[in-house]
């Protein structure tokens with residue numbers, strides 16, 4: 001048996017994370033796998049844009065030809081070709097970019113799903129699932145805009161702008177100087193406005209996430225909300241969050257408008273300035289009219305790249321806000337629940353590398369469970385739940401955990417499933433510390449029925465097969481019979497293929513517990529953990545399932561948490577937990593004779609007289 005090493009939990013902790021990367025680099029990391037498509041789309045858009053650049057030059061040629069009395073056919077044909085060709089190329093470019101944006105989002109969503117589904121239980125306990133959902137949906141959608149139009153538009157507009165500026169400088173250095181002053185002023189305004197857009201977008205997305213969490217809270221306890229007549233109060237909370245999202249959205253709109261109008265004003269002021277100064281120079285005979293017209297056309301042509309650049313910068317800020325929220329999910333600790341060779345290998349809580357212990361010739365050897373001096377607290381700052389729990393539950397048989405509410409019984413199961421790691425001592429299955437088991441192997445050996453026996457949205461069959469997707473029809477039929485589900489299956493319109501509703505809303509609490517027990521048994525576990533699994537059953541069904549439990553205990557290590565001692569009087573051993581320590585272990589008769597707390601518990605349930 002490996003000796004517990006107090007420093008060990010740290011060995012399983014996350015590697016220290018590196019310094020946070022610059023957000024623009026993060027955008028590039030998302031886009032990098034698609035760089036070829038991005039370059040292709042960007043090039044097409046750029047080419048489409050360049051055809052526009054030809055237009056002022058051809059217009060100058062047309063005017064010059066008019067003045068010289070030459071034919072207009074050639075320049076007009078070139079102009080028409082440039083317009084049509086430019087339109088087709090631009091459309092192709094925009095499709096390629098849009099497709100790339102969708103692919104980037106797909107990649108991000110896949111990565112997020114893979115991370116979310118593998119989060120540590122402790123992380124999900126403290127987070128709000130509604131907010132996580134909004135990160136997967138709303139924030140990734142925001143990212144799409146950046147990677148579609150944002151990056152490539154910014155690049156192509158910059159190139160077009162530079163090309164236009166060079167052309168201007170070549171055409172007339174003085175007028176170019178006038179234009180440059182106006183454009184620099186525009187850039188200064190942008191530098192001030194853009195970070196405000198980023199911050200407002202992030203706050204707006206956070207408010208959306210908050211709405212998701214609130215909705216989840218309401219639908220998670222819908223009947224309670226109704227019964228408490230709390231609809232109005234809950235709706236008000238949702239309204240407030242919606243208003244927060246609205247006000248931040250309005251702020252984004254306001255700052256985006258400032259950015260847009262600044263770009264527009266810059267071009268128009270530049271136009272007026274060029275018209276004024278250029279007109280004066282034409283009047284003085286220093287500049288040809290055609291050159292002034294071409295310069296003005298060029299200026300108008302640059303209006304589009306400049307406003308696109310402003311738009312892209314705005315989108316980029318929104319995308320960065322989304323990336324910050326998406327990246328926060330990457331910071332959460334997750335576990336390696338994949339079979340060896342599976343997963344992405346980057347888990348913060350890896351399963352141990354030791355080969356799982358031999359499960360016996362038929363894969364059904366009952367597991368041995370051992371706790372030695374286990375200490376545990378749920379989080380820093382919270383009081384310890386276990387103060388040194390020690391007990392053995394080896395081989396086949398029924399072990400019951402009893403004790404007052406809050407004594408730490410469910411926590412014993414959570415440590416066995418490795419939802420949490422003990423802070424000290426050792427939790428062993430088959431003599432191997434659970435941290436040394438591959439996680440998938442450990443959980444594969446265990447069947448677990450949670451306290452509130454959740455049923456997932458889907459059919460009854462989906463629910464039974466959740467932990468044992470390969471189970472045969474015969475095995476399912478056998479489990480249905482043993483878990484006393486035959487009557488339910490017969491009553492449901494489509495038998496096993498009937499939907500059981502969101503959280504099992506169309507079946508009763510007792511039926512839900514039986515479905516959960518059947519699901520755990522179908523897996524043919526070597527260790528079966530039942531947490532208050534029969535608390536909602538009527539006397540007849542409880543007696544029947546007690547039979548099932550005892551039958552399973554013949555070749556499985558079955559551990560049950562029970563408040564109703566009637567369920568466990570025939571257990572092979574009863575572990576009495578009180579305030580995080582094991583105060584006694586024995587059979588019912590031994591404990592009634594030797595342990596005051598157990599005797600009181602038994603007496604209060606009329607099993608014995610004090």
Ligand SMILES: Nc1ncnc2c1ncn2[C@@H]1O[C@H](COP(=O)(O)OP(=O)(O)OP(=O)(O)O)[C@@H](O)[C@H]1O
Nearest residue numbers: 125378379382385404405406407408409410411412
């Ligand atoms: N996820 C959690 N985060 C923080 N504290 C928790 C968490 N789960 C349980 N606790 C606390 O740990 C203590 C032990 O809880 P546990 O559920 O193990 O008790 P229990 O003996 O199973 O109780 P019950 O019989 O009422 O189900 C309780 O004080 C509880 O409030």
